[in-house]
Amino acid sequence: MTAQDDRIEVEVASSIPQATLFHRAQPAYLEGPLENWALAQTAIDFGVALLTEWRGARASNPLKDAVLQALLRRCLVTTEGYVALLSRGLVEPAMSLSRTLLDNDLAIRLIVRDASGKMAKRLAAYHYLTYQQHGQDMLHDRETREGILTNGGRIQDVASIAGSYKRFLEMPVFDDVRDEVRKSRFWHGFSGAEEAFRAAEAPADYFMLYDGATWFVHDVNVDFDYADRTEAEMRLKPLVERDPAAIQIQLGHQLLRFVTTLRLLVEDRGYPDGPAFQVMSTATFPDGRVEEFNALEALTGQLVSRFHLPDAA
Numbered sequence: 001m002t003a004q005d006d007r008i009e010v011e012v013a014s015s016i017p018q019a020t021l022f023h024r025a026q027p028a029y030l031e032g033p034l035e036n037w038a039l040a041q042t043a044i045d046f047g048v049a050l051l052t053e054w055r056g057a058r059a060s061n062p063l064k065d066a067v068l069q070a071l072l073r074r075c076l077v078t079t080e081g082y083v084a085l086l087s088r089g090l091v092e093p094a095m096s097l098s099r100t101l102l103d104n105d106l107a108i109r110l111i112v113r114d115a116s117g118k119m120a121k122r123l124a125a126y127h128y129l130t131y132q133q134h135g136q137d138m139l140h141d142r143e144t145r146e147g148i149l150t151n152g153g154r155i156q157d158v159a160s161i162a163g164s165y166k167r168f169l170e171m172p173v174f175d176d177v178r179d180e181v182r183k184s185r186f187w188h189g190f191s192g193a194e195e196a197f198r199a200a201e202a203p204a205d206y207f208m209l210y211d212g213a214t215w216f217v218h219d220v221n222v223d224f225d226y227a228d229r230t231e232a233e234m235r236l237k238p239l240v241e242r243d244p245a246a247i248q249i250q251l252g253h254q255l256l257r258f259v260t261t262l263r264l265l266v267e268d269r270g271y272p273d274g275p276a277f278q279v280m281s282t283a284t285f286p287d288g289r290v291e292e293f294n295a296l297e298a299l300t301g302q303l304v305s306r307f308h309l310p311d312a313a
Contacts, residue, residue, distance in 0.1 A: 021239050028089035031244045036251065036306055040083050043255050046299055047076050047262055053272040063173060064120040065269070068111060072265060075104045079258050086251050089240030092216055092224075098254060099213035102205060105261050109200040110188055112268040119188065121177045126187035128169040135162025252307025259300050266296060 029037045051072050057065035078100050085094040111119045135158050138144050149155050169178060180189060190196040197206035215221035227237040241247055271277065271294060281298035283291050293301070 023240055027087055028242060028247055029087035036248060037087060039302060039306055040251060040255055043259060043299055044076060044080055046295060050262060053274050054269055061117050064117050067120040067124055068265060071104055071108050075261060082254055086247055089242060091241045095213050095216040099210060099217050102210045105257060106196060106200055108261055108264055112264050118177055121174055122181055123187050125169060125174045125177050125181045128165045129181055132162050132165035255303050259303055263296060
């Protein structure tokens with residue numbers, strides 16, 4: 001390796017073959033319907049408004065509120081990423097994110113249904129425990145310790161961070177869950193995801209969505225990448241999905257799941273009483289009758305109508 005003073009600047013004329021097959025100049029969302037993409041943005045921004053309104057934790061269960069606020073933030077960020085990928089026709093990486101959103105939804109379901117508050121404690125304690133273990137594992141692995149950590153001068157930093165998470169885990173608030181979490185493979189204490197989804201009364205979500213998305217997360221379903229196979233030819237699929245119908249099905253179902261997650265949080269936390277949330281939406285019927293809805297009800301109705309998902313009403 002040369003010293004910085006020995007470096008010289010050179011001018012490079014490179015020749016790099018490229019094939020532009022991602023349709024970046026004509027992303028999938030332009031094929032519409034544009035109203036659906038606008039509604040997706042509205043749904044996410046409504047979630048952001050809820051997060052902003054719920055910035056403070058209730059005195060009755062501050063840890064539970066803090067955990068749910070963190071989960072809502074992660075849900076918003078991940079849903080925004082999911083929609084961005086779909087808008088470019090990138091269905092496969094969106095499928096990977098869909099499993100993260102299922103994990104998020106599962107955690108929220110288990111926590112809001114637990115009157116004892118222990119599920120929220122378990123998730124927080126598991127975070128501190130696994131972060132502590134991660135730091136210790138790096139330090140105990142000789143190649144990592146003597147290589148990247150030593151060369152980067154990170155030994156003391158990693159040791160200090162791992163120690164801080166250990167101290168967090170020892171806080172009195174975790175006294176009733178600490179030992180259980182240390183003995184559990186998963187934060188929720190169930191034997192696996194299938195059992196956890198059953199406990200959340202959502203076994204179909206596990207079999208139809210979560211388990212199937214695993215193949216995209218770990219990239220082990222290579223046959224999926226082929227559009228057709230014969231004895232003479234194996235033809236790969238296009239890099240992006242260009243069929244608006246296929247993309248809209250994915251978008252609609254994920255947005256309905258998203259708004260269902262928001263409804264769970266509202267049921268637990270209560271509908272916000274801020275001025276913006278008190279403005280009612282209205283529906284006028286042919287006979288002149290007018291009904292009022294709050295924003296969450298109106299948004300749910302718009303999603304069901306726009307994406308033609310009558311089973312989700």
